Amino acid sequence: MMRTSLMIANSLAVVGLTVGMFAATPAVADDQLTVTAGGGSFQQVLRKVIFDPFSKASAIKINEAEYDYSNAKIRAMVETKTVSWDVVYASESQIQQLCAEGTIETIDWKRLGLDRDKFEGDYTECGVPVIDSATVVVYDRDKLPNGPRTIADFFDLKKFPGKRGLYKSAPVEWALIADGVPAKDVYKVLNTPEGIDRVFKKLDTIKKEIVWWTAGAQPMQLLADGQVVMTDAWHGRVYDAVKNSGKHFEIMWDAAVLNGNAWIIPKGTPRLDDAYKFIAFASTPQAQAGVVNNTAYGPTNKDAIALVDATVQPHLPNNHMSNAFRIGASFWSEKGDELRQRFTAWLAK
Secondary structure, three states, rough: OOOHHHHHHHHHHHHHHHHHHOOOOOOOOOOOOEEEOHHHHHHHHHHHHHHHHHHHOOOOOOEEEEEOOOOHHHHHHHHOOOOOOOEEEEEHHHHHHHHHOOOOOOHHHHHHOOOOOHHHOOOOOOOHHHHEEEEEEEEEEOOOOOOOHHHHHHHOOOOOOOOOEEEOOOOOOHHHHHHHHHHHHHHHHHOHHHHHHHHHHHHHHOHHHHHEEOOHHHHHHHHHHHOOOOEEEEHHHOOOOOOOOHHEEEEEEEEEEEEEEEEEEEEEOOOOOHHHHHHHHOOOHHHHHHHHHHOOOOEEEEHHHHOOOOOHHOHHHHHHHHHHOOHHHHHHHHHHHHHHHHHHHHHHH
């Protein structure tokens, strides 16, 4: 991805600031820290903006791992005392569930040397916020010039015939909003058996036209290949496809679902000190701005906003909040397993 002069300056600033941080505690040359994220274009950005500069500043090698944002492996490692992932990039709902279970470390903000009040998000007890991402509807404007305008259009097969791409998890919020429930009331309705029944009744109307995806790169490929006329996707993937691959994809921001993401530390890592050093490095305003300028994800460190390039600002989810809503992380933490079981049964019908 093209680097702006601001990006270069910011990366240099991060390295300069952090060299001093690590000078007092030099690392052994063969030290390494395993950092786990979701792969793809986002992880490439993390490598350029954070992983490589951190390694140069600290002499701690980053060993990268990838996962599917499932909590299962994190739990298994902690329960069996075989923790090999030292720092993990996780979603807001994941963090709340893992924190309640005691599977991840409670963050010592003084140890990080960071001001907790500078970070957006209500999940800072066990995580250090990285960015805000948004799940959105996207379409190819060359193939669908009069594309969808509301989430109800996603469910309207008469107005927009053709296949829909969907992440393989029930889009319960969208189903209710498309069925007439105001976004502000979605989780209140979802907390009732009737609300859940209403979700799957709405999903029944498009079930035969759904192409399910499980990896972040898939929806862009499905759209590019014409296998679907529209799909849900993580908005940073859309930004990357437009900016770096020349795709004419368009985001429909109505009912965009905002989800916070943060760095977490699985309980029992033998590299706790290095994990804290990494997170402190990755959470500076300069580092966050570097990520944002390459991805258009929303910054969570308030001091990073001033460092975001003006050309990127219009693409940030922070600037589309009038039609968006934040995911109900507490709801998913409490009801997620039950809903996933219902979804699996529904798929099998």
